[in-house]
Amino acid sequence: MVMMQSLISGTGSCHNVHIVSRSAWGAAAPKSVSNLHLPVNLVFIHHTETPACHDPASCKSRVQNIQHYHMSTNGWADIGYSFLVAEDGSIYEGRGWDRVGAHTQGYNERGIAFSFIGSYSGSKPPAAALTAVKNMIQCGISLGKVASSYHLYGHRDVNPTSCPGDALYHEIQTWPHYSHTKP
Numbered sequence: 001m002v003m004m005q006s007l008i009s010g011t012g013s014c015h016n017v018h019i020v021s022r023s024a025w026g027a028a029a030p031k032s033v034s035n036l037h038l039p040v041n042l043v044f045i046h047h048t049e050t051p052a053c054h055d056p057a058s059c060k061s062r063v064q065n066i067q068h069y070h071m072s073t074n075g076w077a078d079i080g081y082s083f084l085v086a087e088d089g090s091i092y093e094g095r096g097w098d099r100v101g102a103h104t105q106g107y108n109e110r111g112i113a114f115s116f117i118g119s120y121s122g123s124k125p126p127a128a129a130l131t132a133v134k135n136m137i138q139c140g141i142s143l144g145k146v147a148s149s150y151h152l153y154g155h156r157d158v159n160p161t162s163c164p165g166d167a168l169y170h171e172i173q174t175w176p177h178y179s180h181t182k183p
Contacts, residue, residue: 014139017132019083019091025060027093028067030078034100034109041147042111042183043137044104045172046155047164052087052118052125059086062117063094076102082112083136089128091136092117097145105159107183112146113155120165130171151179158182 048066053059067079074080080102081094094115095101103113114133116125124130140146154172155163157179164172172178 014142016135017091017139018089019093020056020060022093022096025063025092027064027079028071030095030099031071032077033095036098036100036109036112038098038145039140039147039150040111040145041150042107043140043146043150043152043177044107044111044113044155044158045133045152045164045168046081046103046113046115047120047168048084048115048117049119049163049165050117054087056090059088059090059092059117063092066117067094070102074102078102080113081115083114085114085116085125085129085133087118087126087129089126089132091132097140097143104153104155107158110183112140116164116168120168121162122165122167124167124171134175150177151181151183152177153179153183 050062053062063084070076070080079094082096082101083094084092101108101113116129137146141148152175154169155161
């Protein structure tokens, strides 16, 4: 297992996340970076609307393909999401905690985004993936990257989209910090 030691060292609530670093999944270098002002108070949930992945090899390939699409087709500086979540609960570092993403138009400079790898309109992600995101949010709070009073949203709450899929959207509405009020 490849861990990002900078995310988990010396913190009690980050020991229970498995993060695959950019170098471990073979990320291309970003064209540019902008730093977030931390801690952020907005957390967005997305899905990639691609086939899910279930093992390290297929997940690395899927994340590479998503990055290539975001950079080549969309013209973005890097993969759009802060983190991507595999069905086995592994977290793939996208832009990470500290960088402005390209995930939620109008809110990228104020929040981070977790995108579940797959399509979750008809069924929600496995428990391992859901638990991983909850643990990552707690890790972010512990590291001072996410405000303890953060607000959680689905992508559809702020942009005209069906993302993160009906089943996942209904799930996150039961989570602490889910907000019914637009930021």
